[in-house]
Amino acid sequence: MSHVIGLTGQSGAGKTTVSRIFEENGFSVINCDEIAKICTQDGSECNKKLAQVFPGCFDEKLSLDRKAISKIIFSDKNMLKKFDDIVYPFITQLIMDKIDELSTTSEFILLDAPTLFESGTDKLCFVKIAVVADFEKMLDRITLRDKIDKELAKKRFASQLSCDFFKKNCDYVIYNNGKLSDTVSDALKVIRIIKEDINGKEKKT
Template sequence: MLLGLTGGISTGKSMISKYLSELEFPIVDADKIAHQVLESDLSVISAIKEQFGSDVAGIKGIDRKKLGQIVFGSEARLRELNQIIQPAIRTKIVNEIKTLNQNHNLVVLDAPLLFEEGYAGMVDVVMVVTSDESIQLSRLMRRNKLTQADARKRITAQMPLQQKVKHADIVIDNSGTVADTQKQVLKWLVDNKLVDIRKN
């Protein structure tokens, strides 16, 4: 089974991804793959510099913080970036999934842009992680050291969370404690006979 894991920024998707990894399910992490592409894919790096200016160059590849300041808050600029980077990310994701699917009963595709980039059509089940909006905002401000205005820009740059929930097969509410959230995930795994609760 291929599980598509997504949610809004700072809703707790990464925490659930880590929990699933601890349960020994392999994770295909779209964000990590994106970072690899921005650091080492020379054709992508060259195209980004040409499109957004040489100022976005970092010590290694592209400086994501500088690039983020340009694209977040501008739908057109974010679209330009995705047109450059997403094909390279997709190729790596597809290759990783093909390799892992041969040896595991559950593979997790952890992808913030699961719907936006069409990955939802590739997976068997979609899990969407949600949290209270005020909690999401404060988590993002704290995690990325952002002002409230900049944090809101990043949240609104993504597909609305309510829209993702409409297309979800399973919704995990991460507004409470870590233990409460993990309990919801574990219940889904047990219900689908993917883990034996006696071993956890």
């Protein structure tokens, strides 16, 4: 039996770093950003539906202009909801297909999902983990990583669930503010606790 672990948090918190630590310790990782890219690849069924609502963000090949659509959805919550309502069902189905595929060989599956709660995929998870960091650190990370200005980055943060929400609604919190060694240490502690908890429950059944 496979156990799905949800990993989430705001942009720039360091989920990729933490998911890599989990992968190095026996977890199969599903990267939901990569799943989203598959859903929105050129000419996809998802893009066909998106193009009806965001026609200016697509060319004749139904190729998505990610920067153009980001400016729209991160500035208007109503448009963000329309985007989410179209995209999430496609993403969720691919995630469930991937979980089924991995469950034949993997005991532990990590769902690296920035929008774990918004998409409803938190319901698939045995436990949920939040990765958090100071706002300025996250801001610096995503402006550098995504090559966007700070104003657009702040709009992105405003469209996301808050750090406090993740702390309140997740079972574990990993802080990623300082040295990598500290983040690794915290992640390893969570991994150990999760595996001990799962093994303990399995022995009782």
